[in-house]
Amino acid sequence: MRGPTSGALFGYIGSVMALSPLDTFYPPLNETSYIANTSVGTYGGLYQAGTHGPTGGKPYGSYDYCSMPHPREYQLPDQAAHGKAKLTKLIYLQRHQRRTPYNILPGGEDQAYECDGVRPYLYGGPNSDHGMQPVPVYAQTYEDPNDPFKTGVSVNSTCQYPQITIGGVEDGYQHGKDLRNVYQKMLGLIPERPNQRVWFRSSESPLTQASAGAVLRGIWPDYQGALPLHQMVSSVDTVNAGYSCNAISSTLNEIKSTAQWTEHMKVTEELRSRLALMLGAGTSSWQTTFDHFCDNFQARLCNGYRLPCNISNSSDCVTMEMAEEAFRAGDWEWNYYWRANEYATKYIQAVEGLFIGEIVSDLKAALDGTSSIDYSHIFIHDGDIGPMLGALGINALRWPGMASNIAFEVWEKEGSKFARVLYSGHPVQTIHGSLDWLPLSQLINILSPYVPEDIAALCG
Structure with a gap:
């Protein structure tokens, strides 16, 4: 692999191993x-997890793509010490597990x-416990060896793609337990049982819905009832690219026409060519960004599998060094x-403006004191977390990993409202400073320029 094109990074290399989690x-x-720059490695990031179990990262709080830190080791803001301030509202956004x-x-x-260890449940029922209750059926994926369409690409799997894995379910349960320990037991905001002042939403994706079930069970392990998970009609959903907008593709084309994007394509040309030859991935969807390569490699490493090899030559394999360069390229793309x-x-x-x-x-x-919800939890995707962090002005945006989360906290102190914004457990470091404690009105002013005045005019 080529070395760095400038000396700008050399000041970082010696200290990479001593990086703090933040x-x-x-x-x-x-x-x-x-x-x-291969010397950078993953810049302290973690990209491996077993098939089973929650992950916590070592040390806890580090960027961990497989399971971004839950708000476990919570530190009160200085302004809230000694009971001088009270948490009054939490808006919690998270990517699926x-x-x-x-x-x-x-x-x-x-x-x-292998997905036999997790059951994606698929059934509907009446809204009353007194009516007919359905059998809780779940999807069991299989392949018919005589299927005439089973040609070409070899998959051989008991999974749908994508599908939450057993490790994702288990980590989701831990995610909920961590939220319960912080926001229920420590801060007293989440109620002991769901009530009318909690609200949940997901995208239309089974990934976010399955994550919600696991996380909410971790929050309320003994709750026996059902809970509504709100979703918009998919064609107009304001998350997960639900609505049609011509400005999205046209603006992305402008972004990919810049000199910086062209330079990024030149820097990664050698790696992309090697991967294309090894993995049969020479089409434009695999060669114009690192989205597909990173997604495939991340999913393998995060669920206990190894990196891929040439289907016809088991000795021709993606190395960890190659994967790390792909991950660095993916991070660069998301930041860009x-x-x-x-x-x-x-x-x-x-x-994401809507x-x-x-x-x-x-x-x-x-x-203004008119909110009827104390705790809302919205299960979404990396493509929602990324632009939200961009709107907040985050100093550097790595690809938002699995279960990455943004906690908008509203505090009240001496009659005034303040905000605190945590990204995967840490106060967000932004061009506006650390969002550890600021007037709530200031946070509203930071986000407001990203709300389109006329979405119909913007989208054409």
Whole structure:
């Protein structure tokens, strides 16, 4: 692999091994030299987990793609010490827990994913316990060896793609337990039983719905009832790219026409060519960004599998060094999409502006005392977490990992409202400073420019 194109990173290399957990969230992503510098490794990031069990990262709080830190080792803000302030509202956004990949290698998968350990339940029932209750059926994936369409790419799996894995379910339960310990037992906000002042939402994806079930069970381990998980109609959903907007694709084309994006493609040309030859991944969808490669490699490593090999040559395999360069390129791309390019504001408005507007409205209701919800929990995707962090002005944006989370906390002190914003357990470090404690009105002002005044005009 080529070395760095400038000396800008050399000051970082010697200290990479001594990074604090918070530091691992903020690598120097504005230079393409970061991508090709093998000395950087993962910049303290973690990319491996077993098939089973929750992950915690070592040390806890580090950037852990397989399971981003839950708010476990919680530190009260100084302003809330000695009971001088009270937490009055929590808006909690999280990506789903870990899963199988979206993107199957075009040349074929040389390992079989095993999903018999998790049951994706699929059934409907009446809204009363007194009516007929359905059998709790679940999906059991299988393959027919005589299927005439079972040609070409080899998958050989008991999983759907994507699908939450058993490790994702188990980590989701731990995620909920951690939320209960902090926001119920320590801070007294989440009630002991669900009530009318809690509210839950997901995208239409089974990934977010399955994550919700696991996380909420961790919060309320003894609750026996059912809970509503609100969802919008998929064609107009304000999360997970639900609505149609021409400005999204046109702005993305502008982003990929910049000199910086072109330089990034040059820096990664050698790696992309090697992967294309090895894995049969030479099509444009695999070669124009690192989304597909990273997704495939991350899903393998996060569920106890090894990196892939050529389907026809078991000695021709992706090395960890190659995967690390792909991950650095993926991080660079996410930072460029939502932070570093000249079209970032317009892109965030088009992709996520309506959802940001919903959060702003909720925060305004908290500010003026009209909010009817104390705790809302919204299960979404990396494509929602990324632009939200971009709107907050995060200093450096790595790819939001599995279960990455943003906690919007509203505090009241001496009659005034304040905000605190945590990203995977840490106060977000931004161009506006650390969002550890600021007037709630200031947080609203930070987010408001990303809410489109006229979404119909913006989207054409």
